[in-house]
Amino acid sequence: MDETARQATRQWTLAQPAVSAFVTSMVRDFGDRDDVLQEVAVAVIESYDSYDPELPFVPWAIGVARNQVNLYMRNRRKDLLVFDDDAIACLAVAIPTVAQQDSAKLDFVTECLGGLENRARRLFELRYQKNMKPAAIAERVDMSANSVAKALQRIRDRVRNCVERKSVEAMS
Structure with a gap:
């Protein structure tokens, strides 16, 4: 070629x-x-x-x-x-x-994920990089499945809010 x-x-x-x-x-x-x-x-x-x-x-x-x-x-x-x-x-x-705009948002996602503290980053990696379900994550990190699910929801909310904030800032 x-x-x-x-x-x-x-x-x-x-x-x-x-x-x-x-x-x-x-x-x-x-x-x-x-x-x-x-x-x-x-x-x-x-x-x-x-x-x-x-x-x-x-x-x-x-x-x-x-x-x-x-x-x-x-x-x-x-x-x-x-x-x-x-x-x-x-x-x-x-x-x-x-x-x-979508490409910029992907960059923001990467930045926002980088800002997660260790425990949140670990939960995120187990769920979305290793594709583990909350029950399997719970066994690995010594938490209840319900606590893992709630923590993941909070992490998603934080990342989403961070991306939205950065998107607004980029438009300004």
């Missing part, structure tokens, strides 16, 4: 969730959605040479997806619930913004 193909693949991998969200918002049928997304992936890789690396990749990839969705819509005009061009254009602009 040459370096251009490697770079295109890396960029596509990062952009794929946002592009998938865009396609999902436009195409109702699961099978059709997968087909359109596959066509978008092929089109992105094939037209990567026309991408200007000075510009953000996700909006460019969504532009490619927009063309593929329009092609799909033209072929599906008989469906009654089809988005018009203005709706597609609005979503093409909105999805990259939402994806960027």
Whole structure:
């Protein structure tokens, strides 16, 4: 694989969730959605040479997806619930913004988890990294299952509040 193909693949991998969200918002049928997304992936890789690396990749990839969705819509005009061009254009602009906000929130989650004290971090790791149920955690940390469940709820609330606070601060 040459370096251009490697770079295109890396960029596509990062952009794929946002592009998938865009396609999902436009195409109702699961099978059709997968087909359109596959066509978008092929089109992105094939037209990567026309991408200007000075510009953000996700909006460019969504532009490619927009063309593929329009092609799909033209072929599906008989469906009654089809988005018009203005709706597609609005979503093409909105999805990259939402994806960027979600990416920032993930960074905030990492920061907020880093701020947990040792006991809370341990409970969180056992539950969400080791996928243990509260009863199994309770045995390991010498607590009741009910106490573990309540502690996990408080931890989730603290992390959620921390992320929301950081999101508001970032917008200011």
